[in-house]
Amino acid sequence: MTDSATEIFAALAHPTRRQILQDLKNGELAAGEIASKFNATGPTISRHLAVLRQAGLVTERRDANRILYSLVGERLALSVGDFLSTVCPERIVLREVRKRRGTTTPAAFEEAASA
Structure with missing residues (x-):
């Protein structure tokens, strides 16, 4: 695996980090909102967020005195895929179908799998 993939899978190894990613799937959350969902200290959640950020799975932006986090879903999907x-x-088989036809429909996948 590449170093990037290693970082991503290491980030996914902890259940708290996986839950943070799931919580971010519906949109941006402030660090305090994320921390409030867990029975852990703020610094612990901050470290989890740093691991996710270093792996490129979340981004952060500052809004006054708040830090807002967003999911980088395409990076996760591409790496795991x-x-x-x-x-x-x-x-x-699905990857080959996409290359040949430029489609991602389930019917194309089933057709290729049965061939």
């Missing part, structure tokens, strides 16, 4: 396509035959 690339890994799955190397180990999962169905993903390999």
Whole structure:
């Protein structure tokens, strides 16, 4: 795995970080909002957010005295998808279908898988 993929999978290894990513799927949240969802100290959540940020899975922006975090979903999807396509035959077929047809429909996947 590349260093980038290693960082991403290391970031995903902790359940708190996975939950933070799930919480961010509906949009931007302030650091305090994120921390309030967990039975952990603020510094602990801050460290989890730093790991996610370093892996490129979240971004932060400052708004006055608040730090707002957002999910970088495409990075997560591409990294996990690339890994799955190397180990999962169905993903390999789907990747080939996308290359040939430029489509991601389930029907195209089923058609290619049955061929």
